[in-house]
Every structure is written in C-alpha cells, then in structure tokens.
Amino acid sequence: MTAVEIVTMLLVGGIALAVVLTKDPLKQVLVFSLFGSALAVLFLVLQAPDVALSAIVVGLAYPVLVMLTLSKIRQRERR
C-alpha cells in the first residue's frame, strides 16, 4: 500500500469522527462538506473517477439543502 492511500484513509476516518462530534448543526454542515471532499479524494485514489465526480457535486448540493432547512427552522423560531 502506498503512502497516498494510507494518508487518505486516515484523513477520511479522522474527519468522520469530527463530523459526529461537532454539536452545532451549522458547523457540522461545514465539516460534513469537508468530509465529502475527503471522500472524493479517496475515490480518486481508488481509481474511480466517475464516483469521485458524483461525490464532488454531492458535496455541493447536499450542504445547500441542509443549510436551507436550518435557515427555515431558524426563521420560524425567531417569530
């Protein structure tokens, strides 16, 4: 196993732990998009460019949906 593979896998594992341990939902969204990017790099290292392409775009669309939900909830709670 080359060094690139080992480092990428450790990175993905570490960021997953960070996603779970963050308490504030807004910060968790940001850490989660970082997790999506790390996952895309892992897919590239595993020689799967199609899957990496999907993962990159998912890392854009997914946090947007979550943030819109959070902002709607915050609007309702402010009233």
Place this chain on the structure above:
Amino acid sequence: MSRRARLVVFAVGAAGAAALLAWGLLGLPDFGHYRGPYGDVLNEQALGQRHAQNVVNAVVLDYRGFDTVGEEFILFGAVIGVTLLLRRQREEHERATGDRARDMAFARTSDAVRVFSLALVVPTIVLGLYVVVHGHLSPGGGFQGGLIVGAAPVFVYLAGRYVVFRSVDPEGALDLGEGMGAAGFVAVGLVGLVATGAFLENVWPLGQVGSVFSAGTIPVINVSVGIEVAAGLVLVLFEFLEQTLLLRGG
C-alpha cells in the same frame, strides 16, 4: 427509553456488530488482490462489443441496465415525495412583493460573490451537458452530468437573483422534463424488446470507437438519464428555496 438506557444498548450492540464485522472482513481477499473474473472479462470485452471507452458507463446503462431503471424510479419517487411533503399548507401564504424587495435590499452578500456566482451559471450548465453527452468516452455520464446541471440554481440563488428567476416559472417544463427522462429510458428498453425480444438490448448502430455517435443506445440513455436527474434536482432545490424565501405563516 431513556437516553442512558439507549447508550447502554448501543454499546452492547456496537460491540457485537464490531465483532461480526471483523470476522466477516477477515474472509475477504487481501486488499488490492481482486480475484473475481467478472470484472476482468468486462474490461477486455466491453470495448469490442459495445465500442464504448468508458466501461463503467457501459456497465451501468447496458450490461446492468435493468438495475439502473429501478434506481431511476427511486429517484423519481423521492422527488415526488419531497414535492408532496413541502406543498403549501392552508395556513401559509406567499410573501408580498414589498416584503421581498425589502429583504433583497438588506442582503449582506458581497458584490464579489454575486458577480462571480452569476458568471458561473452558464459555464456550469455547459460543463454538465458536456459530461452527459461524452459519458461513454470519458469519466461521466447521465447521473454525474445531470447533477452538475441541476446544481446551477444554487449559483442563481447565491447571486441574489432567485426571486426574479422564479417569476419565469419553469415548473411546467421541469415536470415534463423529469417525466420524459424516466419514460425515455423505458422507451429505449422497449425498443430493444420489440426488436430482439430482450429488454434494453443494444440494437442501435455501434459506430466508430471514440466518436460521440457510437456505442448504440448508450448515449441516448445518457441524455435521458441526465435530463431526469437534472430536472429532479432542480425541482427539489426549488421546493426548499420556496420554503425558505417565499412562504410565511403556518
């Protein structure tokens, strides 16, 4: 059950699951020494049989196309679910134009973000269309390209132009596009069924390796899937944006 009881149950369950996972993972072949013959056979034969350079795309849409029809209908159903759940309730109403205009005046995004986002809308759509059409030649295909095209409304929203864009009201075209995309895939499959008796058989001319019009039905299905995924994602984004920006009350 209380929180503490739930954590105890989880600890016991996680220990059992970890043991089972470790035992199962030990039985797999070593990392990097892929054994199965199916993948190797596909890699060698796909270029000659289907004139498609991207073997993954050929597998998704041709060799295992029937699974993809099912997945596409999961997507279709999920979009219908979102539209149903977020429909306008009796207590909600759309905000008046005066309210919306006041909000836009107070938008605190910087000018750089707004100009850059607006400039990125058209290149995103062009890139997505390229990825869809060249799916059988380079990494990409209907699903990835459809996602890229469907992410363009995010840039419109970042540029602060969403409300203006919404007044164009493309919902009818989007609904039609999504239905046609899903139906197009099944229609291509039925053509294969009528021609040779096998659903989704690749009966169109195979063409020359490397050109856009090659690999038979695969580019056609790519375009159909791309339309469906893009329309579905745009519909979902519109539902969420409408909830956040336009609906009040309830």
Place this chain on the structure above:
Amino acid sequence: MAPYLLAAWLFLVGLYGVVTSRNFVQLVMCLSVVQSSTYVLILQVGYKLHATAPIFKGIPPDARAVDPVVQSLVLTDVVVGVVVTALILSLALQIHKRTGTLNPDDLHVMEG
C-alpha cells in the same frame, strides 16, 4: 485486511452519531456517514494494486484496470442518496412545523 477496517470504523462512528444526536438535522448527516461506509467498502473490494481506472482511451483493452461493476453500483447509489436525504429533511421540516421541536427525544408519543 487493514484498509477494510476503515469501512467498519465509519459505520460504527456514524451509528454512534445517530444514537446520540439531539437534532434531526444532525441525525441526517450522521446517517450519511453510515451510508458512505458502504461505498468505501465496495470500492475497496474491487481495487487492484498498481492498476488504472477502467476507461480505455489510449490504452489497450487488456491493460490492468480495476473492477467496473462495483463502481457502477456505488455511482447510482451516491446520486440516489442525495435525493432521499432531501426527502428525510423535508420530513424533519414538517415535524418542526407541527410540533415545534427537532429533538428526537421529545417525540416519543404517537398520537392519533
């Protein structure tokens, strides 16, 4: 064997997040982490050392390439996962509209 443990780690960490979350939106994101563990495991099974991607442009068809079937499974999965997550988020939004809370612990009574 050691790289496969990454998938098991992601699964258990995500499950811990689901069990201990106080907010439905947090729960959805931890559920995504659990889903990604399956993607990683499937792709790792199909990997070959010193092999290239299964796209045959400029290389002969018998070059050493990784398995394309596992990639096709993960590919559609990732896209469908996003849209199903949107479905779960809209459920959470409706729950907030009806009960005013997003905490799973407060929602244990089934009414009607």
